[in-house]
Amino acid sequence: MTIHAGGCICGAIRYETEGAPLRVTVCHCRWCQRATGTAYMVEPVFDLAAFRVTEGEPATYDHRSEGSGKLVHVHFCPRCGTKLFLTFERFPGAAGIYAGTFDEPDWIEVRPSEANHLFCEVARPDTLLPEGTRAFPGHARAQDGALNEPRLVETAMPARRVFG
Ligand SMILES: [Zn+2]
Ligand SMILES: [Zn+2]
Numbered sequence: 001m002t003i004h005a006g007g008c009i010c011g012a013i014r015y016e017t018e019g020a021p022l023r024v025t026v027c028h029c030r031w032c033q034r035a036t037g038t039a040y041m042v043e044p045v046f047d048l049a050a051f052r053v054t055e056g057e058p059a060t061y062d063h064r065s066e067g068s069g070k071l072v073h074v075h076f077c078p079r080c081g082t083k084l085f086l087t088f089e090r091f092p093g094a095a096g097i098y099a100g101t102f103d104e105p106d107w108i109e110v111r112p113s114e115a116n117h118l119f120c121e122v123a124r125p126d127t128l129l130p131e132g133t134r135a136f137p138g139h140a141r142a143q144d145g146a147l148n149e150p151r152l153v154e155t156a157m158p159a160r161r162v163f164g
Contacts, residue, residue, distance in 0.1 A: 001019050003017070004104070004107055006103055007084075012077055015101075017044075017046050018050040023044075024043065024111075024116075026041070027041045028040045035074065035083065039124050041099075042108065043097065045094050047095075048094055049093075051085070061073070071088075073086065083101075086098075120135045120137060126158070128156055129153045129159050134153075135163075136148055137162075
């Protein structure tokens with residue numbers, strides 16, 4: 001199994017993942033824009049069993065999602081404030097990593113044919129999606145857990161324009 005390590009900017013918190021992510025999500029929602037302080041979150045999702053904190057103790061902020069009503073746990077470094085990963089009341093077996101915190105973040109590939117781009121309707125107007133992207137106007141899953149149908153982006157275009 002391939003181990004990939006990551007950590008915060010001050011080095012107090014370190015973590016490791018084992019193997020490949022279950023999926024990679026790119027989330028353009030306003031919550032991710034605010035939480036990351038930038039355009040969108042690149043979120044490789046791992047089986048919780050394939051993820052471990054190896055150094056330090058992250059602090060946790062519990063946020064109740066307006067969409068699902070369930071808690072999203074934001075884990076961050078109490079010293080430098082770097083957000084490292086998310087865990088979810090709704091998906092208890094999963095950990096979503098803030099991809100930029102890996103030591104070598106390029107190993108996480110955002111392949112247009114595999115990665116789901118969520119909340120494209122509220123993406124920044126200057127965010128472009130490449131050809132072949134799987135785009136969703138909002139969440140990839142309906143409230144009952146059923147997977148919504150993505151729209152395939154045929155030629156590169158601003159995320160906001162995909163749905164009108
Ligand atoms: Zn830190
Ligand atoms: Zn989001």
